[in-house]
Amino acid sequence: DEIDAVETEEQLHSIIARFINTGIFIFINWRVEPYVLDRGSYSIILDLPNFMLPSLSYYLDANEAGMREVLRTFLIDTAILAGYPRAEAENSAEESISIEQELAGWIAQENDAMPQAGPMAVNMSTLVERYPGIPWRAILTRLTDHCETVGFDCLQSVKRDADKFLFIDLSYLERLSFALHTRPARSWIPLLRHSLIHWAAPFLDSRFRNAEFQLRRGLTAGFLPQPRWKFCIQRTGEALPSMTDMMFVSKFFTPQDSKVGGEVIRRLKTSFIHRLQNANWLDDPTRRRALSKAESMALNIGAPNNYMF
Structure with a gap:
């Protein structure tokens, strides 16, 4: 109408x-x-x-x-x-x-x-x-x-x-x-x-x-x-991909799961950075660029805290 x-x-x-x-x-x-x-x-x-x-x-x-x-x-x-x-x-x-x-x-x-x-x-x-x-x-x-x-x-x-x-x-x-x-x-x-x-x-x-x-x-x-x-x-x-992801996480996972998962990926990121720091096949300029990218990686469990800027 x-x-x-x-x-x-x-x-x-x-x-x-x-x-x-x-x-x-x-x-x-x-x-x-x-x-x-x-x-x-x-x-x-x-x-x-x-x-x-x-x-x-x-x-x-x-x-x-x-x-x-x-x-x-x-x-x-x-x-x-x-x-x-x-x-x-x-x-x-x-x-x-x-x-x-x-x-x-x-x-x-x-x-x-x-x-x-x-x-x-x-x-x-x-x-x-x-x-x-x-x-x-x-x-x-x-x-x-x-x-x-x-x-x-x-x-x-x-x-x-x-x-x-x-x-x-x-x-x-x-x-x-x-x-x-x-x-x-x-x-x-x-x-x-x-x-x-x-x-x-x-x-x-x-x-x-x-x-x-x-x-x-x-x-x-x-x-x-x-x-x-x-x-x-x-x-x-x-x-609604983000919405459905959030509904799934909220239904099947607890806040404690988020803390545990967050700790796991933080340890993975730390380990990844450590390996870059000690990789003997990287020259110094390449290593610096790789470390800069690795350190800027955002970590999200289930869904990011903010959407669209």
């Missing part, structure tokens, strides 16, 4: 932020990785979106019309299951695929040259200034609110406007920002609607699950559906 009620850019931004923080990477994807130019630092990689079809060529190649038809059938069937009239479901499916084709076309075009050293990190203020059509602050606010709700202190360096964001495709972000800012908010409803249904289908009743199976079978020869319970466990682990 909220998607179908979108009228303004503010409402559109709110939906996009909720999608991205739920794991529906409709326009952009982001992930946290070590920053290779600054050892010990982590950055948010701004990556390309997850499309409903697994390959850009399925959207752009005239010979792949069959794949687009498989997706079109899935979108129509699941929209009807969600309560939309057939005529609206058909029109919405066509518009959704058309939007994804356009996004895929932007990605396929020649992109800006990447610096030899890799992308340089920028801060939130720079993102907002360069790409105002993308709801950066709404995304950040929802993410940090989720962190605080479950007791985590995350993204503090981003709040301080530190340079934590790395670009994958500058040209794509420019086109996306311009389109989101200049086109009517309601023009994006078909893609929002079908992206949500596509993401949720495996978790809904057997009718949606069967439709999703037909989609996968049409795209991947020999695909067999998993039992529902196994699928749900797998998806939960993929979406």
Whole structure:
């Protein structure tokens, strides 16, 4: 209902932020990785979106019309299951695929040259200034609110406007920002609607699950559906790896286990450093670098004390 009620850019931004923080990477994807130019630092990689079809060529190649038809059938069937009239479901499916084709076309075009050293990190203020059509602050606010709700202190360096964001495709972000800012908010409803249904289908009743199976079978020869319970466990682990790790540790291990385990790995680290100090096959410069790295190794049992900066 909220998607179908979108009228303004503010409402559109709110939906996009909720999608991205739920794991529906409709326009952009982001992930946290070590920053290779600054050892010990982590950055948010701004990556390309997850499309409903697994390959850009399925959207752009005239010979792949069959794949687009498989997706079109899935979108129509699941929209009807969600309560939309057939005529609206058909029109919405066509518009959704058309939007994804356009996004895929932007990605396929020649992109800006990447610096030899890799992308340089920028801060939130720079993102907002360069790409105002993308709801950066709404995304950040929802993410940090989720962190605080479950007791985590995350993204503090981003709040301080530190340079934590790395670009994958500058040209794509420019086109996306311009389109989101200049086109009517309601023009994006078909893609929002079908992206949500596509993401949720495996978790809904057997009718949606069967439709999703037909989609996968049409795209991947020999695909067999998993039992529902196994699928749900797998998806939960993929979406919340740190959370599930912490739940496992808290259920099956005591605080005393953590102390014992911590002592074991501290002794292992001490032993490792001792061996480096006495390794006769290392020259002095190499030994110094190796010892510096070894001494900076962080030790975690079960889960780190802090997540994401």
